Amino acid sequence: MKIIYSEIKKWLPDLTDDAKSLRDNLTQIGHFVSGFEEIDNETILDLEIRQNRADCLGYYGVARDLAVFNKIDLNIPEIKDIKFSDSPIPITINSPDVYRIQATKISNLKNSLSPNWLVKFLKLHDINSINTLVDLTNYVMLQWGIPCHAFDFKKASQLIWENNQNYSEFISLDNTKIKLAPSNLLITDSKKVLSLSFIGGQNSGIEIDTTDSILEMAIYNRSRVRTDSRSLKTITEASIRLDKELDTETIPLAFSHLLSLLITHCQAVISGQLLDIYPKAPKNINIEFDPSSPALYAGINISSDFAIDVLKRLGCSVIKNQESNFLISPPSIRKDISISEDLIEEVIRFNGYYQIPTDTPISSESLPDITPPILYLIEKLKDQLIKLGYDEIRSWPLVKTSLNNQAIYTQNSINSDYPVLRQSMIQSLKSQLDQYQRFKLPQPQFFEIGKIFSQKDGQYIEKNSLGIYNYNSEKLQQDLESLNLPFTKGESEGIDNFAEIILDDLSKPDKYIPDNSTSKAIELTSQIITLDANLTLEEKSEPVELIKKYSDLIDPNILWSMQITDIYQDVKLNKYRYTFQVSYYNCDDKTAKKIHLSTFGLDTIK
Amino acid sequence: MDLNQILIDCKNKIDSATTSAELESIRIELLGRTGLINKLFSEIKTAPNPREYGQELNQLKNNLEELIKNKSISAVSVNENVTNKKLASPAVALAKVGHLHPITQTERQLNEVFRNLGFSLYDGPEIETDEFCFQRLNVPSDHPAREMQDTIYINEPNILLRTQGSSIESRLLSQEKPPFKAAFPGRVYRNEKVNKSNHFIFHHYQGVVVDKDITLKNLFGTINCLFKSLYGPDVKIRFRNKYYPEVEPGVGPDMECFSCHGAGCGICKGAGWIEMGGAGIIHPHVLKMAGIDPKIWHGFAFGLGLDRWVMAKYNIKDIRTLLGGNLAYKPNEL
Numbered sequence: 008m009k010i011i012y013s014e015i016k017k018w019l020p021d022l023t024d025d026a027k028s029l030r031d032n033l034t035q036i037g038h039f040v041s042g043f044e045e046i047d048n049e050t051i052l053d054l055e056i057r058q059n060r061a062d063c064l065g066y067y068g069v070a071r072d073l074a075v076f077n078k079i080d081l082n083i084p085e086i087k088d089i090k091f092s093d094s095p096i097p098i099t100i101n102s103p104d105v106y107r108i109q110a111t112k113i114s115n116l117k118n119s120l121s122p123n124w125l126v127k128f129l130k131l132h133d134i135n136s137i138n139t140l141v142d143l144t145n146y147v148m149l150q151w152g153i154p155c156h157a158f159d160f161k162k163a164s165q166l167i168w169e170n171n172q173n174y175s176e177f178i179s180l181d182n183t184k185i186k187l188a189p190s191n192l193l194i195t196d197s198k199k200v201l202s203l204s205f206i207g208g209q210n211s212g213i214e215i216d217t218t219d220s221i222l223e224m225a226i227y228n229r230s231r232v233r234t235d236s237r238s239l240k241t242i243t244e245a246s247i248r249l250d251k252e253l254d255t256e257t258i259p260l261a262f263s264h265l266l267s268l269l270i271t272h273c274q275a276v277i278s279g280q281l282l283d284i285y286p287k288a289p290k291n292i293n294i295e296f297d298p299s300s301p302a303l304y305a306g307i308n309i310s311s312d313f314a315i316d317v318l319k320r321l322g323c324s325v326i327k328n329q330e331s332n333f334l335i336s337p338p339s340i341r342k343d344i345s346i347s348e349d350l351i352e353e354v355i356r357f358n359g360y361y362q363i364p365t366d367t368p369i370s371s372e373s374l375p376d377i378t379p380p381i382l383y384l385i386e387k388l389k390d391q392l393i394k395l396g397y398d399e400i401r402s403w404p405l406v407k408t409s410l411n412n413q414a415i416y417t418q419n420s421i422n423s424d425y426p427v428l429r430q431s432m433i434q435s436l437k438s439q440l441d442q443y444q445r446f447k448l449p450q451p452q453f454f455e456i457g458k459i460f461s462q463k464d465g466q467y468i469e470k471n472s473l474g475i476y477n478y479n480s481e482k483l484q485q486d487l488e489s490l491n492l493p494f495t496k497g498e499s500e501g502i503d504n505f506a507e508i509i510l511d512d513l514s515k516p517d518k519y520i521p522d523n524s525t526s527k528a529i530e531l532t533s534q535i536i537t538l539d540a541n542l543t544l545e546e547k548s549e550p551v552e553l554i555k556k557y558s559d560l561i562d563p564n565i566l567w568s569m570q571i572t573d574i575y576q577d578v579k580l581n582k583y584r585y586t587f588q589v590s591y592y593n594c595d596d597k598t599a600k601k602i603h604l605s606t607f608g609l610d611t612i613k
Numbered sequence: 614m615d616l617n618q619i620l621i622d623c624k625n626k627i628d629s630a631t632t633s634a635e636l637e638s639i640r641i642e643l644l645g646r647t648g649l650i651n652k653l654f655s656e657i658k659t660a661p662n663p664r665e666y667g668q669e670l671n672q673l674k675n676n677l678e679e680l681i682k683n684k685s686i687s688a689v690s691v692n693e694n695v696t697n698k699k700l701a702s703p704a705v706a707l708a709k710v711g712h713l714h715p716i717t718q719t720e721r722q723l724n725e726v727f728r729n730l731g732f733s734l735y736d737g738p739e740i741e742t743d744e745f746c747f748q749r750l751n752v753p754s755d756h757p758a759r760e761m762q763d764t765i766y767i768n769e770p771n772i773l774l775r776t777q778g779s780s781i782e783s784r785l786l787s788q789e790k791p792p793f794k795a796a797f798p799g800r801v802y803r804n805e806k807v808n809k810s811n812h813f814i815f816h817h818y819q820g821v822v823v824d825k826d827i828t829l830k831n832l833f834g835t836i837n838c839l840f841k842s843l844y845g846p847d848v849k850i851r852f853r854n855k856y857y858p859e860v861e862p863g864v865g866p867d868m869e870c871f872s873c874h875g876a877g878c879g880i881c882k883g884a885g886w887i888e889m890g891g892a893g894i895i896h897p898h899v900l901k902m903a904g905i906d907p908k909i910w911h912g913f914a915f916g917l918g919l920d921r922w923v924m925a926k927y928n929i930k931d932i933r934t935l936l937g938g939n940l941a942y943k944p945n946e947l
Contacts, residue, residue: 037854306830393711402937
């Protein structure tokens with residue numbers, strides 16, 4: 008929800024915050040400002056409105072919160088005293104999903120292109136200007152948070168709200184064909200679809216020369232709007248609001264404001280009665296509230312007087328109930344308040360979270376250890392495996408193919424190439440090996456501990472499993488024996504380089520404190536280049552010292568590994584030949600070769 | 614079958630090898646996956662005395678391995694360089710060093726902080742029910758908070774891949790008796806298209822405390838302690854009001870942007886602060902649904918997303934790298 012700083016000031020004339028302070032205060036009270044920019048000499052604040060605060064999807068709700076926070080008055084826009092006629096409005100409601108609707112008819116409309124202030128206002132909210140009538144309905148939606156809609160009376164002489172039974176298609180104002188589903192909430196004229204609950208249609212759209220219009224502002228069953236919007240893959244400014252719990256009690260103010268603006272800017276004449284169909288009036292909520300409870304929740308001193316004052320300023324009805332308790336009735340616009348904890352949160356947020364000290368963590372006193380023993384086994388095994396020289400990997404638990412008919416499939420994953428939950432860790436290890444081979448990683452040896460999945464007799468089974476790969480199958484065999492664990496050999500072609508152990512079937516330690524040493528991981532972006540070099544020396548040298556000497560000559564940002572693979576003594580000449588194998592990364596072939604030859608002095612050999 | 618004769622034949626064959634390549638070819642012929650020895654092992658069931666035959670076969674295999682190993686050294690040294698004497702075989706190198714995955718490393722750092730505060734660790738299933746992933750966390754089926762999480766279903770609408778680590782919290786609350794303190798790292802799934810900056814698998818780190826007299830002050834202090842342990846004593850944290858259905862009041866901890874130190878930059882989208890997760894006092898409905906009396910017990914819960922932290926810490930630009938991707942480690946300390 009974007010708000011313009013100068014516009015919020017119209018709702019709060021006594022606001023003294025500059026735009027930056029306003030940003031910080033809005034964030035503090037729960038409306039995180041994720042964007043802050045200057046456009047057309049206006050400061051725009053982009054607010055992330057919490058899912059339970061649909062009231063703040065309009066200036067009105069945001070301004071109410073700021074009025075409480077700053078202890079200032081709210082300035083409601085000027086609304087004319089509207090005189091309605093007695094002419095009935097041709098509206099029929101045949102759907103239980105309509106919670107409240109106000110509607111009337113306007114005539115003698117002088118519609119035109121919108122004035123500059125209106126065009127600018129909408130543009131700053133990313134809405135294109137159409138004409139004054141349409142633009143004012145959008146303006147009112149942004150101000151009050153409740154969508155409203157205008158129908159051209161010449162095109163739509165009667166309006167019926169109904170759940171779809173007969174219609175297959177709807178064409179929106181922007182000429183998009185939308186295929187309808189049963190039960191979609193529609194507005195029809197009994198012959199064709201005029202509009203959906205959250206988007207207008209071509210069959211009733213307002214033109215620049217429209218003179219008569221039926222206006223309506225309605226709130227629906229939000230679940231119905233949400234289902235329709237998602238199933239029809241159509242999201243609009245209206246659906247974003249109507250699929251949340253809006254306040255039916257705000258409609259009279261907002262609708263009157265729209266009519267006032269139309270009288271002022273389009274010289275509209277109200278030619279119909281005020282239709283107000285209100286089958287779902289909100290129930291009054293009474294909450295028992297102890298004003299000392301916010302202090303107990305926050306862990307700091309918050310006076311009862313402050314708590315009661317905040318609730319009154321929020322528009323709650325406050326009645327003293329017993330000695331220390333009050334009966335609180337929140338305003339209907341605050342759909343998020345239904346229990347005493349909600350009231351506690353209101354008091355604490357307006358008191359300021361910054362008032363709560365941060366130097367008192369929970370007591371370090373140990374409570375009974377409820378750690379499942381499998382977690383100790385996993386930590387222990389990981390430590391043992393890295394000591395044996397294995398790298399830990401983490402892979403996708405979803406794989407391309409199943410191993411047998413006990414596999415579990417996902418129903419709706421967007422990543423449909425990977426529909427199966429892995430049944431063996433070896434499936435994941437093989438994918439990782441493919442990846443490492445693509446990068447020509449020398450001598451890979453790695454492991455993963457994670458879940459494997461299967462189903463049997465309608466039960467979903469997941470087990471912790473260890474998968475290991477070593478390029479050297481003999482080393483793998485030795486390592487598995489040193490771990491002293493029963494294992495299953497991999498079924499890969501060729502050599503037995505994979506092994507898997509189901510950990511949930513093993514005995515587990517009662518306690519284990521892991522080794523917390525950390526190390527650096529590298530994101531591979533190009534192939535690793537491995538080159539050999541033969542170095543002949545006059546004297547026998549310590550291999551580790553040689554590796555240290557020559558590795559120091561190479562930039563660590565490109566040196567992956569260095570080892571000596573062979574040492575020979577030339578008996579005749581009494582010289583020693585060392586074969587180095589050096590792997591480079593982060594560089595191309597040519598650079599690697601150049602550095603390699605230079606490091607070992609091979610570039611000078613003719 | 615006369616295994617002794619087979620041993621003699623094989624020995625002659627091994628002796629006849631004149632190059633290391635020839636020797637390797639013989640090794641595969643005898644000891645490879647589809648080689649002679651494995652073929653003999655496959656016939657074990659039809660032998661008159663399988664157990665004895667198996668023992669003899671093992672002995673034959675060991676003998677052949679030894680013969681090839683001995684021949685290997687002489688084949689190389691004698692035939693490939695007559696004037697050279699091999700001093701070390703097969704390799705002299707620095708010992709291979711193993712590494713924990715960066716996510717595990719980060720989880721362990723966090724585990725250590727919480728273990729020092731007396732926390733246990735906990736875990737729960739990745740295939741979850743709607744009840745434990747949503748309903749017991751105060752998110753009924755038509756709740757708008759469901760929009761925050763696109764769910765991958767196994768069997769819609771009841772069986773799914775957990776979308777949040779909080780499902781472990783609902784398992785924990787229903788399985789353990791208070792008081793308790795537990796932290797739980799875990800993998801979660803959302804129905805997102807995978808690209809450089811989005812993944813359908815994330816890692817959450819969450820925790821919960823249920824005890825008497827728990828306050829927001831305890832929660833703020835605990836999270837502050839965590840951030841200072843990870844980022845040093847000078848790190849600046851702020852707490853703001855935030856909405857999560859399973860807590861009330863809800864809290865969002867932010868860390869001052871490490872890049873611009875509050876001035877506003879591209880990394881923090883001009884805000885000067887970076888969102889680090891969510892927390893709050895456990896909603897009384899959540900405790901009630903787990904059979905815990907909210908008039909006696911209070912608790913706090915917190916959750917952090919690990920992936921972004923890890924990417925920043927290890928300078929990883931592509932989120933796909935973290936899972937089965939291009940992540941690797943230098944094999945030894947040079």
